[in-house]
Amino acid sequence: MKLEMICTGEEVLSGQIVDTNAAWVANTLMELGIEMQHRVTVGDRMDDLVAAFQERSKYADIIIVNGGLGPTSDDMSALAMAKAKGEELVENVQWREHLEDWFARNNRVMAKSNLKQALLPASAVMVDNPVGTACGFRVKLNNAWLFFTPGVPFELKHMITEQFIPFITEEFGVQEKSALEKLLTIGHGESSLADTLSEITLPAGIELGYRSSMPHIEIKIFARGDSAIRQLSDVTTQVKALLGCAVVAENRPTxxxxxxxxxxxxxxxxxxxxxxxxxxxxxxxxxxxxxxxxxxxxxxxxxxxxxxxxxxxxxxxxxxxxxxxxxxxxxxxxxxxxxxxxxxxxxxxxxxxxxxxxxxxxxxxxxxxxxxxxxxxxxxxxxxxxxxxxxxxxxxxxxxxxxxxxxxxxxxxxxxxxxxxxxx
Amino acid sequence: MKLEMICTGEEVLSGQIVDTNAAWVANTLMELGIEMQHRVTVGDRMDDLVAAFQERSKYADIIIVNGGLGPTSDDMSALAMAKAKGEELVENVQWREHLEDWFARNNRVMAKSNLKQALLPASAVMVDNPVGTACGFRVKLNNAWLFFTPGVPFELKHMITEQFIPFITEEFGVQEKSALEKLLTIGHGESSLADTLSEITLPAGIELGYRSSMPHIEIKIFARGDSAIRQLSDVTTQVKALLGCAVVAENRPTxxxxxxxxxxxxxxxxxxxxxxxxxxxxxxxxxxxxxxxxxxxxxxxxxxxxxxxxxxxxxxxxxxxxxxxxxxxxxxxxxxxxxxxxxxxxxxxxxxxxxxxxxxxxxxxxxxxxxxxxxxxxxxxxxxxxxxxxxxxxxxxxxxxxxxxxxxxxxxxxxxxxxxxxxx
The missing domain is CATH 3.90.950.20 (CinA-like)
Incomplete structure (x- = not known):
């Protein structure tokens, strides 16, 4: 399965915002054993969006599109997708009702511009967003499913976890079971850790990775498949025994x-x-x-x-x-x-x-x-x-x-x- | 002038590292009035690199390529560029001597793998890197100059400031003089600031921008061209008068x-x-x-x-x-x-x-x-x-x-x- 990402938004492209969404998505999927292959970042220009959708959908199996689902004039992901596929935008009644309901529940008046958030490309399948007003959706173009997600980090994370991962698991059926152990270390360089651990013979399906976030280096022990998962705990014990006091935490971010x-x-x-x-x-x-x-x-x-x-x-x-x-x-x-x-x-x-x-x-x-x-x-x-x-x-x-x-x-x-x- | 960027490296693509280089480059050039138009992020795969160079050089005038200039086997930017253009890698004698000199000065023995850093595509023009061992270079392909820069942030910043900006100023001759004032504010939302400032009639060549970095919102007053630059101080005074105590610092990051x-x-x-x-x-x-x-x-x-x-x-x-x-x-x-x-x-x-x-x-x-x-x-x-x-x-x-x-x-x-x- 070839996974790609298209990030939209002037602020991300121009460096006003550092693109932490892209890093979070790639890192989260990597921990499931799904590798990001390619990423395009474009601004809020219709031609660039349409070209990116048409071009990348020739190569990828699935493309996560992030951003551009808001109510303002520079939010144009849905319209760009419709143009890329040569179809119309159509109001999604379910999402319009969801919006009306959301504003009523929050005692707020819905601006007309919010109705735009219920307009999806004609062939789109709606993707629920229980924590915001931006409607997710997916559209098939050329070789790829394009999966549209909100730019707000909190909403994006919900949608990836609750909608995207189940979707690809079912659609592509490729996702083997996997499991991950993370060990936080201090006081060793990355090459010193790698040297020390080189004496372990890793079972098939288990890989070691290193991530430097000074003053720590994190060791990831990644197991793919039932047999590897059964051996993960043994390998983790071996790694800890070899590294001794360098390991200061297990499965903690800091x-x-x-x-x-x-x-x-x-x-x-x-x-x-x-x-x-x-x-x-x-x-x-x-x-x-x-x-x-x-x-x-x-x-x-x-x-x-x-x-x-x-x-x-x-x-x-x-x-x-x-x-x-x-x-x-x-x-x-x-x-x-x-x-x-x-x-x-x-x-x-x-x-x-x-x-x-x-x-x-x-x-x-x-x-x-x-x-x-x-x-x-x-x-x-x-x-x-x-x-x-x-x-x-x-x-x-x-x-x-x-x-x-x-x-x-x-x-x-x-x-x-x-x-x-x-x-x- | 159409400016694009190609970021390379598995760690950036997979989210092990948040791509602060891309944000820094775009933001720095934006402050000179040069807008980033498109960004591609690819991993350390030869085919993806070659395809990105060939594809994007059809559209851009200039492409900053970041990363992949180191001595290890996953550093393949120079070779990918040579393949994209259908030419050989050739040793740059000047850079080899620079490397030998650098290692001698630092009392270190040069590994054979470092010699790789002096191999450039045959048609490349060398770009100096006075602060590291990675050699910068530029190559013309299709419509674009591809400008290769090191992934180490410190080295990248030197090269952009000291080499890239003078190069595009001369090559494209498009860069008007520009100047920038930054005001840090607290206690107003972005829309409230924009509303308050809407009563200023901005002279031609002066633009206002907003950047939210909570708890602050930064206002950028950007002047392009001699006439606008002469009026920048007046406009800044007007902005400060209208915003009163919301402005808490001038030209300071925090x-x-x-x-x-x-x-x-x-x-x-x-x-x-x-x-x-x-x-x-x-x-x-x-x-x-x-x-x-x-x-x-x-x-x-x-x-x-x-x-x-x-x-x-x-x-x-x-x-x-x-x-x-x-x-x-x-x-x-x-x-x-x-x-x-x-x-x-x-x-x-x-x-x-x-x-x-x-x-x-x-x-x-x-x-x-x-x-x-x-x-x-x-x-x-x-x-x-x-x-x-x-x-x-x-x-x-x-x-x-x-x-x-x-x-x-x-x-x-x-x-x-x-x-x-x-x-x-």
Missing amino acids: LAAEIHHRLYQSGFSLSVAESCTGGMITSQLIDFAGSSSYLHHGLVTYSNESKVKVLGVNPQILDDHGAVSIQTVEAMAQGVRGILDSDFALATSGIAGPEGGSDDKPVGTVAIALATKHGVYSQMVKLPKRSRQLVRSMSTAIAYDMLRRALLEEAVIVDYPSIPRFAK | LAAEIHHRLYQSGFSLSVAESCTGGMITSQLIDFAGSSSYLHHGLVTYSNESKVKVLGVNPQILDDHGAVSIQTVEAMAQGVRGILDSDFALATSGIAGPEGGSDDKPVGTVAIALATKHGVYSQMVKLPKRSRQLVRSMSTAIAYDMLRRALLEEAVIVDYPSIPRFAK
Whole structure:
């Protein structure tokens, strides 16, 4: 089955909007084992739309068309499709009634322009959109089914999941069963991961993929067919055994999601004192609703005075060892933990750059500590030649991993091959 | 001049990477008045690349091809171009010497595979890449110049700015002089901005554009040609007069950048106490190198206990008025300002949702305060029907704007049409 996509809209073509819809669709279908083959992006010009529909339908079996289903004059996907096929637009009575009903339910008056959204090419099959006013539809032209979807990401995702995937499964009957395991790793480069995993003999139907989203690399273990799916769990166990402490989460989008989930369920409380990470540890957790149940506070004590006044760090420690030191970051973690007697506390202090480094402590030097009710754990790592942003996000990931390991009652500090440490 | 783009690479097509290169190129050229007309995205398959080059070169005058210039086997742009034109790959001696020199300078041994990067189609004109090992080039096929650029964003940006734009300026001679003013606004919807500005009679050659990047809408005032450029400043003044306090920055990408710039230059210090914004006010400033010169600390006092212990908020205030109240947020701002006697302090407390609302204070209720050495200013706004993320980013923008206005010695609190306030 040859799958293609046609994205429409001036804003996407001109770069006013980054096309996250296209990436989401391709990625979602890839996880089902269906590969995107080709993508065309055109603006709101009738001739370009008609030409793209006519041209690509010669090659593809199925084309997802995204956008241009709204009520305004620059929404022209339905009309362009009708022209491409040489047929008329016809009002779809079912969708007109749906629109009237939708506006009545929302106590709003329907503008005349909205009626346009019920006009479909004569040969179109309507595709339901239970979450919006844009009607989906599909039309056969040349070799291909063109499947029209709304540009609003939320509506698109519903339609792909609930309508498109069942349609192609039935229409093309090609979709084997598949399953996917995702492992989030830190501290290894992609080639180092691939080298390590090269000693596994993969059963037929199982493939490994890598996706870099720094500070993480995600490993996808993809199984196609019943036999491969039965062996997926064994292969996953092998991969985890070979990678050891590099694997920090299973089937989670980020390490912050893993930490949120574990803390939320554990009943333990957390406080954070950040310097170089600048609030990143705290704010990635606050992104999740429910974080208030465990997060006492996150104090970005950027200045030395703040470390002394707010966290109670002894000024002598700062004088003797500097702000970026094991001693300071341990005092920060213990200080912030003590304020509300939290179960755990994380602290960071480092040189994110591009200025501020010295020979002893170059840019990328970061001290990280975890305090518990029973003690404090710390390390000072070297993250040279990274951007300011990456120094901060890698430091955040290491801090989260220290907490994660403490929650699992494992050794808090471990070696990551690509992240050297200062001797203590 | 018809400009198109062909993006190559499995990772971009399959959605492993969101195609920010395409958006950057289109947006950069749009700001010069050159419109992107069509974009094709293909994977690393020879037939698809050859077909795209042959097909699109019939329609376009110039095609930017991005990616596929690296040393590995899935980098096949040069070979595909040679096949599309029916010619051989030929070693470019100048680039081979450049590669040898580059590796020697960097004390690295050149792998044999890198020599591939000096192989160009026979009729290609080399395009210099002073910041990487991938050689750019251009080839004429059918109606079009195909202009090959590296996939690494940093290298692409150099090549577009330093090589591509001068080339099309000379080759097509079409580029009139142009100039652009960008105004960042908050508190108005796009249609409200457009309505307000409809009373300006725009001189020939001047166009207005809108770009929504919530919580902001950016207005672009684009002038093409000498006469329009001379009138750009007048039009900008008119726009600003009509929009009043909606305009919060000029030619800055974000309001945080504006605040960073003003604080950095002013010598004033800032402290922040955040609840619902969860560190966003602090972390957007820490993104900028140099923020340590003015930022004392940013305390995310998420729990009531933390507001009392860390900021010194009187527990009676929390009992009487609740955490989300004018009284609490004023006490937070005054408390955090007092710790290190900062010149300014911002504080937020609100209900970001999706849970936690009440009839009195529904989700989207946010109290925001600014404390100075001379007093405290506060307001409680209503941001209903927004996502958790948007409640937080709009609250951050309003807090920044209060500080911005204080730094300008203007009224701290103003009316934004789309953001209602609770009566005090």
